[in-house]
Amino acid sequence: MPDEFDSFLKQALAPPPGEADRAFVARVQAHIRLEERLASERRVLIAKLWKELVAVAAIAGALVLLSRSPVVVEWAAAAPALAVSILLLAFCFVVAIFSAGSGARSLA
Amino acid sequence: MNGQNEEDLALSRRAASGDGGAFAMLVEKYEAPLRSFLARCAGPDRADDIAQEAFLKAWRAAGQYDGRARYSTWLTRIAWRCHLDQIRRTRPPAVEPEASCSLATDEVQDMVSRLSHSERAALVLCEGHGWTHAEAAELLAVPLGTLKSTVARAKAKCRDLWTGGDRA
Numbered sequence: 220m221p222d223e224f225d226s227f228l229k230q231a232l233a234p235p236p237g238e239a240d241r242a243f244v245a246r247v248q249a250h251i252r253l254e255e256r257l258a259s260e261r262r263v264l265i266a267k268l269w270k271e272l273v274a275v276a277a278i279a280g281a282l283v284l285l286s287r288s289p290v291v292v293e294w295a296a297a298a299p300a301l302a303v304s305i306l307l308l309a310f311c312f313v314v315a316i317f318s319a320g321s322g323a324r325s326l327a
Numbered sequence: 328m329n330g331q332n333e334e335d336l337a338l339s340r341r342a343a344s345g346d347g348g349a350f351a352m353l354v355e356k357y358e359a360p361l362r363s364f365l366a367r368c369a370g371p372d373r374a375d376d377i378a379q380e381a382f383l384k385a386w387r388a389a390g391q392y393d394g395r396a397r398y399s400t401w402l403t404r405i406a407w408r409c410h411l412d413q414i415r416r417t418r419p420p421a422v423e424p425e426a427s428c429s430l431a432t433d434e435v436q437d438m439v440s441r442l443s444h445s446e447r448a449a450l451v452l453c454e455g456h457g458w459t460h461a462e463a464a465e466l467l468a469v470p471l472g473t474l475k476s477t478v479a480r481a482k483a484k485c486r487d488l489w490t491g492g493d494r495a
Contacts, residue, residue, distance in 0.1 A: 224486055231435035232455025234363040239355035243362070243375065247354050247382045248347060254383065 336394035343390035381406035446481035
């Protein structure tokens with residue numbers, strides 16, 4: 220049979236009655252929204268990273284193929300300065316394209 | 328599965344498909360008992376942070392709730408793990424009595440703060456929140472017999488403190 224102490228303990232340890240704490244619920248919802256937004260941004264960034272990796276691999280593959288072509292090798296041997304200049308221009312073009320992409324993302 | 332579990336399962340499934348409103352209903356329903364339990368176990372200062380972390384984990388894992396146990400049991404298990412993780416990461420200070428609580432609550436907080444983590448949890452759930460011994464044993468991952476003796480020991484310690492106080 221419950222005595223005075225049992226009743227006291229049950230009453231004191233029971234969860235508080237009454238309405239839900241709206242401020243707490245709002246805080247949890249805000250956390251969830253933030254987490255959803257971060258997760259979606261993370262997914263977009265990972266997708267972009269993969270695309271950029273594939274693009275870099277494609278460019279590198281194309282350069283390797285070009286460098287193996289006898290016509291290109293012959294021409295580069297005849298005019299090495301021009302070949303290096305063209306390579307540098309191509310490199311700057313690629314860097315500019317990737318920088319523009321990153322800048323647009325950070326602005327968004 | 329009872330009606331309450333079915334209702335919570337439906338809300339949890341809606342939450343799993345991205346319905347924030349359904350999850351907000353679950354938060355409204357269970358925030359008070361969860362925060363009250365955590366305030367007793369981890370202290371009022373850390374209770375809200377752990378409760379928020381638990382709700383966030385429950386949102387992420389909403390699809391895993393299968394309705395076999397009560398939603399409150401499932402949620403409290405998540406919160407208990409968060410609490411244990413926090414204990415492992417840092418050595419938290421002892422649970423202090425709340426500054427703004429009533430005399431009776433202050434007294435019981437003082438008693439509870441002298442118990443071990445598992446004694447605290449077992450006592451609060453079984454005596455205050457009406458959990459069955461089996462549910463509390465599952466939460467604390469201990470055999471039923473161990474849980475029963477833990478509750479009895481915690482209660483005896485509190486009784487000693489209670490009778491040793493003003494009522495002695």
